[in-house]
Amino acid sequence: MSAGPGRAATRIPFALLRHELRLLVSIAHWTTRRTHPSGEGCAYGYARGEGALLFGLAFVCVVEAAGAAVLLREWPVAHGIALVLDVYTVLMVVGLHAASVTRPHVLTPTALRLRRAAHVDLTVPLEHIVAVRRELRTTHEPREGELDIPVAAQTTVTLELNTPIIHVSLLGRPKEVHLIRFHAQEPDRLVVALRRQHPPPRDPAPRDPAPPDAAPTDPRAPWPCDPVTL
Structure with missing residues (x-):
């Protein structure tokens, strides 16, 4: 002990x-x-x-x-x-x-690697993602099972997972998370790329039309892949 x-x-x-x-x-x-x-x-x-x-x-x-x-x-x-x-x-x-x-975020064909400076480095398998959306939040209250990775007190992308993953903090404390919020400079492009890599299950019910300013999601379009500007 x-x-x-x-x-x-x-x-x-x-x-x-x-x-x-x-x-x-x-x-x-x-x-x-x-x-x-x-x-x-x-x-x-x-x-x-x-x-x-x-x-x-x-x-x-x-x-x-x-x-x-x-x-x-x-x-x-x-x-x-x-x-x-x-x-x-x-x-x-x-x-x-x-x-x-x-140390930018990195999207590969199998996983999304989320990073925040030198103290956050979390790999999220794409097969665990069930929903991804553009969501701007400027307030973040600590909650069980949720991980917030804000930049300048804001997050712009939200991930929902079907299987919890373990995040280890800078000081070595493990935490099981099933919802992750993080910030990206081009959240629309990242959301589109994630949906192309791992599209959500088809919903038989009709959906509302996308808003006029929504990013295109044509699966035939090339995968957006712009390296971060140094």
Whole structure:
């Protein structure tokens, strides 16, 4: 019984260190205009929604570092410590954006890989998806069996699963989910691609006509596959 807290005390720092290393690697990928290796598939980005916010936060951190340098100029040791912490903070903020850009969602013929920066990486088999829809939500309350992966406090695509899958959080906590909400820059194209890859069961009852602005779903059309812009 006493081994549980000990394992947790070891697992959590290791998970945080691994996350920060991933952010640093993402900065290297971002500066060289590469994406994180994800195998074959089509990439769908999601970073555009919060890029300005993160760069604004990085700017505030730089201003704070300049102010701290002035206030602590007569205490070189404190100034050095504050400078290291400020540089590290700016790197982590930039790393969050870099990870979001270089780790897009990836759709393959068999699965949808959902990612959020360096702390979410969830593979959803297409055979488990029973419904997919474009749905804009800006409020997300934690609920049992549901997973929200918002970007800038919003999600634009909702997946319903016929078989629950396990999501493991950044700190290693497993959670069984049957409904997933996430954000994509081009949600209409992603929804169309998902429906082409794994069309829902046919409904014998007549359906209401699609709205005029709905994306076309002609199965003969080519599979939309636009890589994320770095």
